[in-house]
Amino acid sequence: MDQNNQRVVFVSCMLICLLVNFNTVVPQVEARAFFVFGDSLVDNGNNNYLATTARADSYPYGIDYPTHRATGRFSNGLNMPDLISERIGSQPTLPYLSPELNGEALLVGANFASAGIGILNDTGIQFFNIIRITRQLQYFEQYQQRVSALIGEEETVRLVNEALYLMTLGGNDFVNNYFLVPFSARSRQFRLPDYVVYLISEYRKILARLYELGARRVLVTGTGPLGCVPAELAQHSRNGECYAELQEAANLFNPQLVDLLGQLNSEIGSDVFISANAFAMNMDFIGNPEAYGFATSKVACCGQGPYNGIGLCTPASNICPNRDAYVFWDAFHPSDRANRLIVERFMIGSSEYMHPMNLSTIMLLDSRT
Ligand SMILES: *[C@@H]1O[C@H](CO)[C@@H](O)[C@H](O)[C@H]1NC(C)=O
Numbered sequence: 147m148d149q150n151n152q153r154v155v156f157v158s159c160m161l162i163c164l165l166v167n168f169n170t171v172v173p174q175v176e177a178r179a180f181f182v183f184g185d186s187l188v189d190n191g192n193n194n195y196l197a198t199t200a201r202a203d204s205y206p207y208g209i210d211y212p213t214h215r216a217t218g219r220f221s222n223g224l225n226m227p228d229l230i231s232e233r234i235g236s237q238p239t240l241p242y243l244s245p246e247l248n249g250e251a252l253l254v255g256a257n258f259a260s261a262g263i264g265i266l267n268d269t270g271i272q273f274f275n276i277i278r279i280t281r282q283l284q285y286f287e288q289y290q291q292r293v294s295a296l297i298g299e300e301e302t303v304r305l306v307n308e309a310l311y312l313m314t315l316g317g318n319d320f321v322n323n324y325f326l327v328p329f330s331a332r333s334r335q336f337r338l339p340d341y342v343v344y345l346i347s348e349y350r351k352i353l354a355r356l357y358e359l360g361a362r363r364v365l366v367t368g369t370g371p372l373g374c375v376p377a378e379l380a381q382h383s384r385n386g387e388c389y390a391e392l393q394e395a396a397n398l399f400n401p402q403l404v405d406l407l408g409q410l411n412s413e414i415g416s417d418v419f420i421s422a423n424a425f426a427m428n429m430d431f432i433g434n435p436e437a438y439g440f441a442t443s444k445v446a447c448c449g450q451g452p453y454n455g456i457g458l459c460t461p462a463s464n465i466c467p468n469r470d471a472y473v474f475w476d477a478f479h480p481s482d483r484a485n486r487l488i489v490e491r492f493m494i495g496s497s498e499y500m501h502p503m504n505l506s507t508i509m510l511l512d513s514r515t
């Protein structure tokens with residue numbers, strides 16, 4: 147090799163090395179980003195960082211999580227967002243308040259959810275310091291500024307537009323507001339049907355804001371069968387029947403939510419909002435637990451009192467040995483195994499469950515554009 151050739155090799159190596167370096171300096175967006183908003187059904191641990199009583203950061207929460215440690219998820223193992231992340235090929239979303247959510251980790255997305263919150267600001271006031279939904283949306287704006295500093299504005303807009311979103315809200319506006327105490331302020335202000343209309347009108351503003359902030363594919367879950375959770379059975383049920391008033395609330399709310407999403411989609415001219423029928427998904431195995439391999443859908447795995455539905459799940463509670471045999475992990479929240487069945491329906495459910503389409507169809511559509 148003469149000197150000229152050596153120089154060519156050296157220079158081209160420098161160029162290649164520079165290119166390779168350049169590629170590692172500017173972080174690349176890998177899988178589709180995922181953003182999560184809402185309440186305890188989808189909180190991955192934000193409340194761990196807050197002075198609130200709504201928390202799941204100690205044993206036995208997380209007993210079946212890969213690390214077997216409590217993370218702030220209201221589950222014995224994984225929750226809905228974790229299982230959706232798995233399906234879209236992403237890492238689980240970190241809580242927005244986690245100090246680990248920095249640098250390239252930001253590109254995976256973020257989880258802004260906070261246990262105890264609702265559509266209304268006065269929902270969950272008994273939990274003190276929680277991240278209300280308007281605040282979650284402000285954090286999402288702040289997130290976008292942080293990502294812009296990392297990958298530039300244009301790429302950030304792309305990441306945000308191409309991401310998948312999950313919004314889970316509404317249950318607490320009944321359980322931890324209207325029905326929290328007899329003669330609650332909201333129940334004196336509104337008859338139940340009028341309260342639902344009010345909730346939907348406030349929810350419209352929240353979803354419209356999320357669209358304004360760049361969301362283009364949003365899974366919105368209706369409320370589950372609120373009257374069938376062990377906490378309600380413990381307070382209101384004689385023979386294990388679901389509490390009718392809360393079931394009625396869910397039955398009023400859910401169809402109006404589906405209508406709202408349809409209206410928003412037609413105003414936008416695109417299927418941005420996808421409704422997930424959490425009520426039907428849960429009722430399948432609440433109505434017939436044995437058919438899905440559950441021993442019970444009435445008794446919580448972790449808790450105390452009738453149906454293990456009284457008070458919190460703590461180290462002093464009864465804890466069932468086989469969590470997979472229980473629909474409910476604690477008095478309000480599904481077990482890891484129930485969450486898996488729910489997310490299975492998100493993926494491949496018929497239009498009764500996912501409207502206008504399921505997540506596998508969404509992934510196929512969005513991979514083409
Ligand atoms: C809730 O609080 C936020 C922030 O303080 C405010 O912007 C919003 O208008 C409030 N919503 C309602 C329905 O009062």
Ligand SMILES: *[C@@H]1O[C@H](CO)[C@@H](O)[C@H](O)[C@H]1NC(C)=O
Pocket residue numbers: 493494495496497502503504506507
């Ligand atoms: C849901 O997913 C399955 C499997 O991918 C598909 O065959 C089915 O048509 C989808 N249903 C709807 C309503 O999109």
